[in-house]
Amino acid sequence: MAAENRTEPGLRDRFRAQVRQEVKAAALRQLAEGGPEALSLNAIAKQVGMTGPALYRYFTNRDGLLTELVIDAYGDLASALARAADADATDAVARLAAVVRAFRTWALTEPHRYRLLFRAPLQGYDAHSTSLVEASQPAMTVVLDVVGALAKPDTAVPDGPAVQFREWMKRHGIEDVPEAVAARTTMLWAHLHGLVSLEIEGNFSSMGIDPGTLYETEVKDFVRSL
Known part of the structure; x- marks a missing residue:
């Protein structure tokens, strides 16, 4: 018994x-x-x-379930990016390219989960709660790492954004990342998110544009800019 x-x-x-x-x-x-x-x-x-x-x-309620789905999705995205970064640990350019390609691949494979993370939140739902912000950080940390291996850390950043980046990094315990790296990473994230969001909503199809080619061009231009 x-x-x-x-x-x-x-x-x-x-x-x-x-x-x-x-x-x-x-x-x-x-x-x-x-x-x-x-x-x-x-x-x-x-x-x-x-x-x-x-x-x-x-x-407990719909929002509780939604929060767990968001946290799960952030975890899966971070894992996909980390696997891509680890695939070639010796070539900084290849690592960056692999990570941003993995970002697009995950979004195209899981468009409903991608929208859950990056579209406008539901009315009344706190999409910026501490638990969700913390869940989003591992994916960003991977991107910060691969960009940091290539970006020039001493590149000047305007005072206003520099202060904001320092405060953001301090809140997440990543104060050792130069403001220039944080700024470049944020711009890359914004550009790729814009392209991916347009692609999964079918906007490029009506324009007759190959989104894959456009995405690769953006990646190459970003690497050159570093």
């Missing part, structure tokens, strides 16, 4: 983890079909075979 009691919590924990994963999978399907606005706990409950009230034992 004692041995049975010892194993029971483990079984409950595994069952709870399994249910939570099933709920997240159902939520991701909803996101893919209709975006964050379509997220419905009652609909998810039906898909996984439980009642709405029962689902609240696993997630």
Whole structure:
């Protein structure tokens, strides 16, 4: 009996983890079909075979579920970028190119999750909470690292942005990164995000432009600018 009691919590924990994963999978399907606005706990409950009230034992509300999906997505994006950076640790240019290509590949493979991270937040949802800001940092850290290996650290940055970058880095414990590297990384992130966002929404198709070629050109221009 004692041995049975010892194993029971483990079984409950595994069952709870399994249910939570099933709920997240159902939520991701909803996101893919209709975006964050379509997220419905009652609909998810039906898909996984439980009642709405029962689902609240696993997630307190819709925003709680949404937050976990965002944190998971940031983690997966960071892992994809880190794997790309580690693939060729000796060539700084190749590492940077691999990371920014991995960024686009992840977005094209997971467009509904990419939108979840980078589109305008839902009304009433705090997309800038401490937990989400912290979850976003590992991906940015990878990009800071690969840009820092190439950027000139002593490049002048205007006083206003320089102070803001210093404050931002201090909040995240990355004070050893020069303001010039932070500035260049932010510009790269903004450019690539703009291109990827236009691509996954189909804007380049109507223009007859190959987004892959445009993206590669942007990467090459950025490397030259360093």
